[in-house]
Amino acid sequence: MSKQMIFTEIKKGYAILNIKRDPVNSMNLALWQALSSEVKKLEADQSIRAVIFNSALERPIFTAGNDIMELYAPKTNLERFQSFWKVQNQFLASLYNSRLTTVAAINGACPAGGTCLSLVCDYRIATPDVSMGLNEVALGLTVPEYWMKLLVKVVGQTYAEKIILFAQMVNGKKALEINLIDRLVESREALLPAAEETVKQLLKTPDSGRVICKNILREPLAKEWGDESRLAAESAQSWKLLSSPSTVKSLDGVFARLSKPKL
Amino acid sequence: MSKQMIFTEIKKGYAILNIKRDPVNSMNLALWQALSSEVKKLEADQSIRAVIFNSALERPIFTAGNDIMELYAPKTNLERFQSFWKVQNQFLASLYNSRLTTVAAINGACPAGGTCLSLVCDYRIATPDVSMGLNEVALGLTVPEYWMKLLVKVVGQTYAEKIILFAQMVNGKKALEINLIDRLVESREALLPAAEETVKQLLKTPDSGRVICKNILREPLAKEWGDESRLAAESAQSWKLLSSPSTVKSLDGVFARLSKPKL
């Protein structure tokens, strides 16, 4: 089943990891598990030095973020939610400090979990129609603490607070201006070629020193983020909000909008 | 007496807190106390979701910062200074993590304490003739540690150090460029309408998730900043500098300038 969601192309020294879970690449437990095991496989292969994350959907969507079914209390339960939370956050924390050089090739919609996946990468390239942010507040939800810390590192406290507290979404031009992305390409067609060109450029320097430097820069945050008991406490806390009547009602509204034709 | 310094207008879901202490809104113990009790009252009113800080002076002055009489050793004493220090810093630290969405509508002069009041807000709007900074060093004084930490968060280490170490004041255009403000309006007349429009925009998202996120982002700094024993030690240390002959002489010079006609 994982194979249906992810397929990887191996190139010379790097891999392109394509995500395809119709219709919008929403990330459920199975998709996070598939991502996690695929990246572990690539990390174990010493011929692979870098990975590009790419959406294989035809629509302009990198990923719609977490699958709302995983957050909607009537359709899940505390135990499953805690497992979901742990797999997702330990994958993201581990990828943040991967020995691989990581590039996100972002086209179109990229809210919440999609933005966080891109934030843990070393380099972000996007199309002008991109829409990025950690917009959980718009649904009455909270942004996970370490997702916020990461956004603060990448764009600074001032922009991070605007994005988080007021659920502001950012387009490609603005994302480049505030360092949320590193490079803007003009079209979807130009995206993957630009990502591959970037990877080749970045890999011109040897891995030995870089991997050590990356670890010094990133291990402290990655370790705290992925800590098992911290995640268990955090997900128990989040569950209280998710199972409250007001949140359930807010997500009911999301489902109603999603079920309308012509979304 | 507080009522003479502050008057609040209640709007639909938010309040406008007007400051008016002639001639320049200099902030003495009574004004900080009035601000503190007014904000507590607004926070206790669940119909109020946001507050705008505004100067009701006719002159182009948001506030001139701390009243120099509170810092001038010959006219105060250690006990009063420590009380002043505590009230001011606990108010600012608490406002930094308020459940209210906070907007500063800054016109004209806004040195030191005025800038710090705006820095603890969620959003800063200003006129082009604004003059902001933490310019205590120009008087031979020090900037309080947590005021510096906050400025570093908002504009980054590089600009914060220039502003602090060399007492550089920043105008509206530059303030926008370095993220010291979030929005620039063209005139005093446009300021309050823009602040109200911003508040209405920001309040489109629900409070539930935002208040939790704000608390996660800001509570650590707010808690350290407002810690009673830390403040007592800090004010004792500051008093040494304030009561030194060289500082008293430097403030004598300020009084001489202030007493000149045509200030």
Place this chain on the structure above:
Amino acid sequence: MSKQMIFTEIKKGYAILNIKRDPVNSMNLALWQALSSEVKKLEADQSIRAVIFNSALERPIFTAGNDIMELYAPKTNLERFQSFWKVQNQFLASLYNSRLTTVAAINGACPAGGTCLSLVCDYRIATPDVSMGLNEVALGLTVPEYWMKLLVKVVGQTYAEKIILFAQMVNGKKALEINLIDRLVESREALLPAAEETVKQLLKTPDSGRVICKNILREPLAKEWGDESRLAAESAQSWKLLSSPSTVKSLDGVFARLSKPKL
């Protein structure tokens, strides 16, 4: 011997510290020792309030960074390397928190150690042909932890990671854009006059408050950075990488390039 490498001009209230170690101001143990003792002398002289670091080479080179002979295991040994590491890093950490106002006048090449020397200064002025970065990764080496932390403070995490992990060098225009320098001048001839003008401007405010503020802002990092046992552990760790066959081979390649005519 130190006198041949460094000569200082005393001006009214400040000093210009000229570095001249032909051919490229590469920094060996003796040069770091000379810098350290010269700055201590200036700090002890209460008539001196600021220092400008300047290259006295004719070529467009601020400094080529650490002398590769100090890093090349076949020509040094663990004991000498540890001494080199300690002298260099304790000098830099101490200068970072100097009571003196410090300005770097950077012309031309300024890799690695040259960039770090400029990063500990309060103000950086450069020519357009400047080339700055912490490019150790290009040689398979690592950037010292506190050099990275300092770069993160100055330019933010996003640019710092690009510079460090991918050994990116930055020219004058880009350096100004990302706050790696504070002022760009148009030519070598304009550099030192601009640095002197800047110093005079910065010294218009009194030292008393500034020195305390600088200490509050910088002492925590400076103290950790210069800690003797931390440095001993770090240099032992670095020595493992430096004495590995792959690093020795990589530095052999550097020597081969350096020995070519027309470098």
